[in-house]
Amino acid sequence: MDIQALSPEIIQETQVQSSATTTDSIPTDLINATFSSTCIDLISAPLSSRILSFSDEFFAPASNLLNPLPPIHRPGVFIATGAWYDGWETRRHNTRPYDWVVIKLGVASGRVRGVEIDTAFFTGNYAEAVSVQGCFESGDNADEKVKGEEYEGWKEVLGRRVCGPSRRHGWRVEGGMEVTHVKLCMFPDGGIARFRLFGEAVPVWPQDEEEEVELSAAVMGGVAIACSDEHFGRKENLLLPGRGMDMGDGWETKRSRGKGHVDWAVVRLGARGRVSRIVFDTRHFIGNFPQCVKVEGCDIQDSEETPGSADKRWTELMGAEKLGPDELFEFKGERIRMANGQKYSHVRITMIPDGGVKSLDESTKKGEKEGPVL
Known part of the structure; x- marks a missing residue:
């Protein structure tokens, strides 16, 4: 009987396939729906995530992995090293088992719930397989400690998974490491175009009971869980730090034509608390800021429940207030209805009738908040 000899390539492919499970894989068209209402991207560049070290980035820089925008394609464009790619690409013929990149999260720490690897526009040069490892290191020298190849504290987050050309790949991660x-x-x-690490931020709360805390901030555990529309700008942008680079860094809806139209977004706060100050930023929104905004809140004990737009538990926090172009608008004191000390787990922002804002800040004093809304 003839026995067929297996090439090293076939053996390697078989080993990779056997290490993957079918239960944790997410269809491409369901990746956004799986994570967008419960998680943030813990390594998104706007959160100040950063590349600490890498094995190689000869053709395209590793920093592209953290870009929150979809990858773009520029066929026929060449740079000194070859064709231009919007992603991370290493040189050919790696003599080691794999290339690698070490990334510092943009939050103090995070619980991992999922991974996305996007190989968009990488066809004859895409990564054949990937794995993800994680560690928990704090202190002044943590970054220096983990960036070297000699570091031995890595633990598996996602085992080796097969990738294909020019497509999004998603996996659930159990356990919440x-x-x-x-x-x-x-x-x-x-090459890989984008790397997303979905999960929940685990904030470090200040020791001073009087220090103000931004409950809605992504770095403090806030998550934008639903909205009426995000045609021009994503709802998640509302909770990012800073004032943004341009209009694309805010939440913006399409133009409305019907009478009485409003657009809204629901935010799950990082912790239950009394809201004492609300700030809207219309930076870069000059001809398309909303005429007015209003804010409502509700307190929901079930962390799995998402309050709908018609939920009767919404109570007014701030009535309709006018906004203007390219400016910070702060509301506090009598302009916020404290509702007899009511604490809130969620807030709903309504833009009248439509438009865009860069960010939202819902703040309280540290002593006026409770545990995280998870």
């Missing part, structure tokens, strides 16, 4: 840094491994070399 808490990490401060992650290491993406690419087998054996090649």
Whole structure:
């Protein structure tokens, strides 16, 4: 009987396939729906995530992995090293098992719930497989400690998974491992356009009971869980730090034509608390800011429940207030209805009739908040 000899390539492919499970994989068209209402991208560049070290980035820089925008394609455009790619690409013929990049999360730490690897526009040069490792290291020297190849504290977040050309790949991660840094491994070399690490921020609360805390901020555990529309700008942008680079860094809806139209977004706060100050930022929104905004709140004990737009538990926090172009608008004191000390787990922002804002800040004093809304 003839026995067929297996090439090293076939053996390697078989080993990779056997290490993957079918239960944790998410269809491409369901990745957004799976994570967008419960998680943030813990390594998004606007959160101040950053690349600490890498094995190689000869063709395209590793920092592209953290770009929150979808990858773009520029066929026929060449730079000194070859064709231009919107992603991370290493040189050919890697003599080691894999290329790697170490990333510091943009939050103090986070519980990992999912991973996305996007190989958009990488066809003959895409990563054939990936794995993700994580660690929890704090202190002044944590970054220096984990960035070197000699660091041995990595634990598996996602085992080796097969990737295909020019497509999004998503996986659920069970257990909610808490990490401060992650290491993406690419087998054996090649290119990846984007890397997303979905999860919940685990904030570090200030010790001073009088210090103000931004309950809605993504870095403090806030999550934008639903909205009426996000045609021009994502709802998640509302909760990011800073004032943004341009109009694309805010939440913006399409133009409305019907009478009485409003647009809204629901935010799950990082902790239950009394809201004492509300700030809207219309930076970069000059001809398309909303005429007015109003804010409502509700307190929901069930962390799995998402309050709908018609939910009767919404109570007014701030009545309709006018906004203007390219400016910060702060509301506090009598302009916020404290509702007899009511604490809130969720807030709903309504834009009248439509438009865009850069960010929202719902703040309280540290002593006026309770545990996280998870």
